[in-house]
Amino acid sequence: MTARRYTEPRLLLATHNPGKVAEFERLLAPTGVALDGLGELPAPAETGATFLDNARIKARAAVAATGRPALADDSGLTVRGLDGAPGVESARWAGPEQDFAHAMQRVHDALERRFDGFAEADRACAFLAVLVLAWPDGHEEVAEGRLEGTIAWPPRGAGGFGYDAMVVPESDDRTCAELSPEEKGAISHRGRAARALIARCWPETAGG
16 A cells, blocks of 8 residues: 655644653654644553554554544564563552652563572563554554663663663663663664654655
8 A cells, every 4th residue: 555645734733641742842853843742632541462553553543533643653562582572561550649760660570480589580681662643534554673682680770761771772782771762762662663754754865
């Protein structure tokens, strides 16, 4: 199917997470599109079995509520030694307060229990991101990105958000939270997904 270009000057980003809004503003900067967050709109229940399912749920809910095109992402951390957990439950591991220090501790403790020690654990991991750009007429464009890495302990770095402080990309010896926003964007799962989406929907800027 031929990709659909996005030609409007503004785009609704289906999130209440200010860190995610700021990251997508950087990632989509080459397109010149202005992003609007959800504001007071409620977030739908993320009941999907996959990242793609949940991204579609969020994008379609935002379109239904506003009548505008909307971009949603679903992303998370998968740890090989935990059979892919937390996966689509990544945000839920942080609890209702979205305490990712707690979520990172849970990952560490789960690995330590399973392998009788953190040092012995299979700490290979990946960040995954799926983007869905949905239009009111039902058309959707999908893009995916992946960042391979290793779980580190204790967490390091003051940048980023989510699980960034405990993931060391395979191309570096620093955690994602120790990278500059530009360094992180160049290799991150969202960065890769965003560039794939730009190539489909803003092809004239894909090389920028």
